[in-house]
Amino acid sequence: MKNLNLILAGVFFTLAASFGGLLLSGQVQLGQLNRAPAEEGGPLFPPKEPGLAIQGRQVYLSLGCVTCHTQQVRPAGQGNDIARGWAQRPSVARDYILQSQVLLGNRRLGPDLVNYGARVKSDDEVHAHLRTSMPGSVMPAYGFLYTQSKDGSFRPTEDAVALVAYLKSLKIDYSSPEAKQKQ
Amino acid sequence: MSDSNNSRPVVSGQVASWLGVIAFVAVAIAVIAYAYLAFRTTDGVDANRRIAEKALRADLESKAKGKLTDSGRNADGTYHIPLDTAVALIAAKPEILAQLRQSNEGPGATAPAPVFTNGTK
Amino acid sequence: MSQAYSSRGSVSRIDASISVPVRLFIFSSLVWLLVASVLGVIVALKLQVPSFMGECPWFTYGRIETLQRNAFIYGWASNALFALNLWIMSSLARFELKSSWLPVLGGAVWNLTLTYGLVQVLLGQLNGFALLEMPKEVAPALVVAFVFAALWPAVAFARRPTGNVFVSQWYIIGATFVFPVITVVAQLMLLWCPTLGVMQALVHSWFYQNLILLWLGGSALSAVYYFIAKESGRTISAYYLATVGFWTYFLFASWTGPATLLGSPIPVWVQSVGVIASLMMLVPIVITAVNFFGTLAPRNGIAQSWNNTTLRFVLVGAVSFTLAALLNVVSSTRSLNALVRFTEFAQAQEHLTVYSFVSMVIFGAAYYILPRLTGAFWPSAKLVYLHFWSCAAGSLLLVVTGLTQGWAAHGRTDFAVSAAPGLLAAVLLLVGHFAFALNALGMLTAENAPSNRRAY
Known part of the structure; x- marks a missing residue:
């Protein structure tokens, strides 16, 4: 094979093969996924994201949170994600269909967040975690998300409010046909 | 190497080959992109x-x-x-x-x- | 290491014809290398002292890490590979570039675009996909710049006077073709007309593996083949296998994306395909190993290469490639992957590929190319020595601590990482890179007149 176009055509074939085999067939399988009820006639899941949470995702992206936090829980046989109490069930493809950018992440310097909204109790808890550094944690305090008023109390900025709304919207505490199967 | 060569083509041989490679890459991108857009059904x-x-x-x-x-x-x-x-x-x-x-x-x-x-x- | 200075005093016509673009690429890559190394130290420091530079949203860990990764891959490695691919191909195909302003224009646009993109990242405009974080207008400009800067090796190949083909040329052509295609397709499927849900993660893994293994890895493999044959003066052992190695490498590497997503909510059959592709990678791994080490091992060749600056770096790179690729095969088995996924183990694997393999090969190549390109000698042998040992030690430290910490993390529920070794490694790399840059800048700025050449 000495001709440039033949080599290029060969390399194109290798790329096109993996593109077709992985991405197009993946698209055929997952591209049509819609919201579904957990049981017949029930409400549709995943739930719609509140507008503030959509803004909060931009803050999450902009601060680069995805570098240290994943948003996926693996099935019980693969890793100890469920044993760590991050979620009751593994995450499934349907959980992500409403998200504009899917932030699965590939590194954990901190806990997984896919079900964070179901784990925390109040907004204040999340604000406290963002504003101050927890002992033994490599996550710094995000002090610039808060302004201090004269009486010494802290007020969250708009970004902080949106970010907390986003983090609280991260929940997979509902069931779905696939999730039942996967468990 | 005389600069007064009047029969010099507008596009030199090297640049023509370069455009050929670009065309190849562009076609490859177009084929894959078209395949994706054809498979992507926007009407969920x-x-x-x-x-x-x-x-x-x-x-x-x-x-x-x-x-x-x-x-x-x-x-x-x-x-x-x-x-x-x-x-x-x-x-x-x-x-x-x-x-x-x-x-x-x-x-x-x-x-x-x-x-x-x-x-x- | 004295053989590094056996440079011919004069610059060949071929080298003179590509001198301007290659100098531009190498100069830009040096600048980005230093930027990335400084950022690397900051990243390591932020793991050690989380509150460091924490007062301003510009310097969050996520943003600095993103900057570092992009500056390293697109700034340092890609610029350097533009230079390497062009130089190796021109030399193999006896190619004299006529319109050198086109690649120069491409290089300028590439670096300006990258600067713009990284400033946007610093200001908080970033996406969540590794190596596609820069705003969505950046990638098209990068692809256009790439077309101007990096397609010339293919032109050289098409216009070569003889029909001879060497395996390096294939790798360069393949790598050059892959970059624009995967970048445009990934941009299209992630940012312009995004696919639904976890398909995005699948698309990204496809892009990422192709970028690392085929664009960076393919280009670097071409240099390994070239310099092993050239500097050892031996023919590649079992050369007839190299064709098979090339095609299997390109065929299987582009399917390995899903193997980096094991356990993710993507269909299980897709994950299995990725695992199978990873296993099949054993074929090109074995073939390249036979080619590389079969050539160098007999007749005391390893010791000889160790005394040759270029071959010493290239040898480290080739060993790292084989190790990294084997590690990728092993860690794509489900049971092991479940333990080390998301940990520093995976970071160490990536470092082994991107740094210990690709960057070390680039360094070795630069020690060969720059004297021929500039007609000057390397200014300081001590700096070469410092460069090699500092980078080798730093890189080894990063890989070993990453692998051990990642392995130790399985089954634990805390996130304690000991950041000190990483910080030390980052400082070592920075020192090594400064030594390299000082030497290389000395050559790039040296006058090309024999009277100005310092004697060694």
């Missing part, structure tokens, strides 16, 4: 619903605007006239307002009241 149920909601909103909005700008007959048999006309009428003849109030306090206006109170009980 969710997208359809969003489009339908948008159309409905636009429709309602234009209807609501129409009520303010056109005159016509309401569903309950009364009439509506554009706001500007109404303001002009009242300005020209202030006593019309008192007449309107009276007609509102008449039997026609009291009719829906029992239904409403029943509903809230």
Whole structure:
């Protein structure tokens, strides 16, 4: 094979093969996924994201949170994600269909967040975690998300409010046909 | 190597080969991109619903605007006239307002009241 | 290491014809290398002292890490590979570039675009996909710049006077073709007309593996083949296998994306395909190993290469490639992957590929190319020595601590990482890179007149 176009055509074939085999067939399988009820006639899941949470995702992206936090829980046989109490069930493809950018992440310097909204109790808890550094944690305090008023109390900025709304919207505490199967 | 070579082509051989490689890459990208766009069905149920909601909103909005700008007959048999006309009428003849109030306090206006109170009980 | 200075005093016509673009690429890559190394120290420091530079949203860990990764891959490695691919191909195909302003224009646009993109990242405009974080207008400009800067090796190949083909040329052509295609397709499927849900993660893994293994890895493999044959003066052992190695490498590497997503909510069959592709990678791994080490091992060749600056770096790179690729095969088995996924183990694997393999090969190549390109000598042998040992030690430290910490993390529920070794490694790399840059800048700025050449 000495001709440039033949080599290029060969390399194109290798790329096109993996593109077709992985991405197009993946698209055929997952591209049509819609919201579904957990049981017949029930409400549709995943739930719609509140507008503030959509803004909060931009803050999450902009601060680069995805570098240290994943948003996926693996099935019980693969890793100890469920044993760590991050979620009751593994995450499934349907959980992500409403998200504009899917932030699965590939590194954990901190806990997984896919079900964070179901784990925390109040907004204040999340604000406290963002504003101050927890002992033994490599996550710094995000002090610039808060302004201090004269009486010494802290007020969250708009970004902080949106970010907390986003983090609280991260929940997979509902069931779905696939999730039942996967468990 | 003389610079006065008049038969020199517009595109040199190297640049022509370069354009050839670009064309190859461009075709490759186009084929893969086309395959993706052909397989990507944009009309998921969710997208359809969003489009339908948008159309409905636009429709309602234009209807609501129409009520303010056109005159016509309401569903309950009364009439509506554009706001500007109404303001002009009242300005020209202030006593019309008192007449309107009276007609509102008449039997026609009291009719829906029992239904409403029943509903809230 | 004295053989590094056996440079011919004069610059060949071929080298002179590509001198300007290659100098531009190498200069830009040096600048980005230093930027990335400084950022690397900051990243390591932020793991050690989380509150460091924490007062301003510009310097969150996520943003600095993103900057570092992009500056390293697109700034340092890609610029350097533009230079390497062009130089190797021109030399193999006896190619004299006529319109050198086109690649120069491409290089300028590439670096300006990258600067713009990284400033946007610093200001908080970033996406969540590794190596596609820069705003969505950046990638098209990068692809256009790439077309201007990096397609010339293919032109050289098409216009070569003889029909001879060497395996390096294939790798260069393949790598050059892959970059624009995967970048445009990934941009299209992630940012312009995004696919739904976890398909995005699948698309990204496809892009990422192709970028690392085929664009960076393919280009670097071409240099390994070239310099092993050239500097050892031996023919590649079992050369007839190299064709098979090339095609299997390109065929299987582009399917390995899903193997980096094991356990993710993507269909299980897709994950299995990725695992199978990873296993099949054993074929090109074995073939390249036979080619590389079969050539160098007999007749005391390893010791000889150790005394040759270029071959010493290239040898480290080739060993790292084989190790990294084997590690990728092993860690794509489900049971092991479940333990080390998301940990520093995976970071160490990536470092082994991107740094210990690709960057070390680039360094070795630069020690060969720059004297021929500039007609000057390397200014300081001590700096070469410092460069090699500092980078080798730093890189080894990063890989070993990453692998051990990642392995130790499985089954634990805390996130304790000991950041000190990483910080030390980052400082070592920074020192090594400064030594390299000082030497290389000395050559790039040297006058090309024999009277100005310092004697060694």
